[in-house]
Amino acid sequence: MNSRNYYLEDDGIDVEPSVHGIPGTLSSDSAARRPSVVWPSIAFAVVFIVICGLLYPLVATLAGHALFPAQAEGSLLRSQGRVVGSALVAQPFVSDRYLSPRPSAAGYDTLTMAGSNLAPSNPDLRKAISERAAAVALREGIAPSAVPVDLVTVSGSSIDPDISPAAADVQVARIARARGISPDQVRAAVAASTRQPTFGVLGQARVNVLEANLALDRATP
């Protein structure tokens, strides 16, 4: 840490022209005539709207787009030339042939997306969770107590593209039946879309639902 004390020394340490100029000139003019703030305020607002509001986003956006074009457009996924979604946005899956994503409080609509905003003490939340748990348990043929928590809770964005590996696991048997393939083939597609915590410590293990479902469609059209 630099303990050099600039302001308390009379002679001034640095000899270069400082923006704070010659000390001691203040008392002579400040009381008599204060500098106007009207023009500097307006000019300041205009200049910095141009610098911070136009130039900065322009440079950052163009540079980002040039370096990482796929990410910059929203990590779109295509199938047979069509845009079918984004790897970063959950979409609804209801048929038995597909992995189901986490529930959404906004019907997976990105313009109205929001969490449930229900508190742990809210009876509505308990009701919603028990209904979802019963539905998942029935569909996958497991006990409600075996349902992973992420399958019955709404995420923060309502468009969480991922589920936990455990949540994918409970769906494997049903998908294999619907597609007439072996559970191992389903597991292979899921494994290919599974990511482990970054560097082994950051975040959680997760399965990207849309990627896994596209992989399933490629494996068994």
Add this chain to the structure above:
Amino acid sequence: MEILIAFGLAILLAWPLGRYMAVVMQGRASRLDIVFAPVERLIYRWLRVDPARGMDWRSYAAAFLGSNVALFVLAFTVFMTQAWLPLNPDGVPNMSWHTALHTTMSFLTNTDQQHYSGQAQLSYLAQMTGIVTLQMLSPVMGLAALVAVLRGIVGGLNVAQAREGEPRDLGNYWADMTRATLRILLPLCLVLSLALTWQGVPATFGGAHHAVPVDSAAGMASQTIPVGPVSPMVAIKQLGTNGGGWYGPNSAVPLENPTPLSNLLEVVSIPLLPMACIFMAGAFVGRRRFTALIFAVMGTLCIALTTLAVTSEQHPNAAAHGIVADAPNMEGKEQRLGPVDSALWAALTTQVNNGSVNAMHDSMNPGTGLATMSAMLINMVWGGIGCGLLGFLIYMWITAFVCGLMTGRTPEVFGRKLETREIKLLSALLVLQPIVLLGLTAIALSVPSITGNSNPAFHGLSQVFYEYTSAYANNGSGFAGLSSGTVWWDMSCFVVLALGRFPAILIPLAVAGSLAAKRAAPAGNGTLRVETPTFGFAMLAVIVLFALLSFMPVLVLGPIGEWLSLAAPSIR
């Protein structure tokens, strides 16, 4: 583990950054002058100001207010006319007058409380010129005010020449603003913006994409993938203790925070500049132990609050308990991030007055609600850029006064006496917080139709209190379940935002201006030394007393009541 990595990285980066900031804000020569000095000279010429000309605290405050008024008018105009302006590919309409007023004040005060959803209610141009500009300048204003106050507490720049009682030079506002924006914030934001795009945050001027979802049985014919120049905005919202995101649910949205790595970058950015300010302050007043005192006090509170939040989120959500297998609370959380990352973010975003979220605070366990509300009431554990340290100074002065009274010595800090005038100003600031927060919470709760809560009972009260606390602390996070885009919420928060920001900057400036003009007494045996563990403990006691005990009743009725009722369901 992740928590240690995040804090370690933040401190490791804040140290050199703080030293660099000291160089910039003291106007010392550096190699970067070749790049920046010509641009700065152009700006000064256009502003018709002389950067070398000092200002006393009154001129400094006047310039600060003047620039706020000008920015307010310009940004408000953009929000009200965005439908007719260019760069609006998704055809967004003009904002309603009350939401536009609230939004302008919210971003001008470095709060970024949002009563709108960006992807649906702001054009690209409004996001860039209105939002990003204010996000860039409002933290710099806090930094400029801090720097002026730091100059003041050691006597001003003209300390050697001025006689006792003469106005002191606290620096030039326009020069401070220009240098800090160009040399500190802009370069940092550019780097972070590119890193975030690499991880998957959109950066484009094209309009939204329309995808055809895979499973036609699900009944969604087309899904909008909203994009835009998101990345530059996310960078400044994280670095500038802003918090207002591009999308409604903020950094919980995968497009705004795509991976655990982007999450780490964003979470480290939250306390980075406030921490760097502490290192800068040490260099500024020439006291290394001053930095140590600040770190000790803030660090203690930070550890306590963060531990409460993280352990609380490890517990199952009470609404899921007994239904599915017990696991940490996942309601309102993203799978890629999980409970630890979310709780760490919640703790930091409320300690620092950032207010961005990566999980919904409304659905967190009551212990976390208690931790986040307490952090915002204290509002100086790291705190906002500049403002956090100003908050620290306020508590330091108060503590010095209290300790002085207890030991029968003249209360003084750095050799300058605290007298009636200063203490009156500081007390006004302390009393303002409970009056505003408790008063408005009471009014809102007495008319249930205006609040529009999504939750009943204890938690409903927490939602209302959280909204005002967040506005006053210039934090901006929310218990998002309020129907907040109404005239009542917009206008009452508008007032709270202004009261939480301007007094908290102007009063320390006035105190510093008045302290600076006093004769400095040499330190002797009888001097109260502030840079000691004893004083640190005294400060902690004063902070807990003023910031938390004043709000004990409402905290008991809110998160603590909810907590107890969940622990013992029979009293519900």
